[in-house]
Amino acid sequence: MYHYWGFGLHILSEIEFPELLPFEFDVPDVTIRLGKTPETLEGDDVVHRVRISMSPNEYLLKIHDIANYYVSGGKKVLVEIFPGADEKSVRLFMLSSAMAAVLHQRNLIPxxxxxxxxxxxxxxxxxxxxxxxxxxxxxxxxxxxxxxxxxxxxxxxxxxxxxxxxxxxxxxxxxxxxxxxxxxxxxxxxxxxxxxxxxxxxxxxxxxxxxxxxxxxxxxxxxxxxxxxxxxxxxxxxxxxxxxxxxxxxxxxxxxxxxxxxxxxxxxxxxxxxxxxxxxxxxxxxxxxxxxxxxxxxx
CATH class of the missing domain: 3.40.50.300 (P-loop containing nucleotide triphosphate hydrolases)
Incomplete structure (x- = not known):
């Protein structure tokens, strides 16, 4: 696992991010792991947009041929990378839209x-x-x-x-x-x-x-x-x-x-x-x- 600082947070990640600052810490604020994301989000508070579903504590972003990103509780991110996906694109969407969701879930304003x-x-x-x-x-x-x-x-x-x-x-x-x-x-x-x-x-x-x-x-x-x-x-x-x-x-x-x-x-x-x-x-x-x-x- 890689240890980084970014957006004021200690980030523990299975994905390597050359863009972020390597940083040592004991307890992570956010953990990024690889795995299967949910197919959809359910609940009365879920809002569906093109490629995105979100509620106050859950967020699902789907980028065709790149990856799906599932963010929960401002602490956990699950990334499902598609075969043949460009690694830079995977990281770019993680550091933009998915991290914005992390921040909003943590009651921080980017x-x-x-x-x-x-x-x-x-x-x-x-x-x-x-x-x-x-x-x-x-x-x-x-x-x-x-x-x-x-x-x-x-x-x-x-x-x-x-x-x-x-x-x-x-x-x-x-x-x-x-x-x-x-x-x-x-x-x-x-x-x-x-x-x-x-x-x-x-x-x-x-x-x-x-x-x-x-x-x-x-x-x-x-x-x-x-x-x-x-x-x-x-x-x-x-x-x-x-x-x-x-x-x-x-x-x-x-x-x-x-x-x-x-x-x-x-x-x-x-x-x-x-x-x-x-x-x-x-x-x-x-x-x-x-x-x-x-x-x-x-x-």
Missing amino acids: LHASGIFHKNGVVLFCGQSGAGKSTLVTALQQQGHHIFTDDVCVLYPQSDGSINATSSYPMAKLWADSLTRIGITSTEENRIRPQLPKYARFFHDSFVTDSLPVKAVFVLERSAQITNAELTGLSKLEAFEKLQANAYRPAHIDAMGKRKLHFSFTSSLAASTMIYKISRPDNNDSVKQLIELITSRLM
Whole structure:
């Protein structure tokens, strides 16, 4: 069995995950095993979606020709791998949708955000897929900043009403064109799935497992109506609405009965942290403009 740290949890796994941080511990929070998953979930509280069935304490995901994933009680994951399945794809769905289910079952809220370290805390960049989160933190890394997390972080409320964030795992995922714009080369070995022109960049050596205070949040949005990047501050209500819209795997929230919890976490973050919206042009490379706007607020 392999021992890892990921998403703030001690993970004991029969599957090897090069993406995760090797970590020694005595008692696991989550155990991942190989085996036969249930054919279906039953019960009055089960919600069925395409490829997914879920309730507050059970989750079943079926990915054709890859694997089935069964999550129960936020502690146990059963993975049924199909013959000939691509190993990277098996791991990718485990670390995304299945882990999101683990977190929700444990009453933790994952946010769709990347981040960098800043002044004994972290700055987060929220945004839907394609907004440019991974490209931005990698470009900031090229300028001397250290990546805190890519794509997902986990929110932890503090006793004073503020919010801390915990990283997911030490790997950033970037599309081939993003790597080209930043001036980074990659290899086929780092392709995250055979059919996707998306590549992994690891940062195990600088990865930190501490839960850290959130200093600021920038919400990235693409716009076809502008030619230059624009930054605006958000009111507490606007910030709350943007954070709500950037939940990670939002389909889980209502189906798993986590709406009240998600409301509490995001309202605390909106109330305790400066939140900005950055609109970026949809048709040109605006990374340099984004960095200038962000650094002007962080000085």
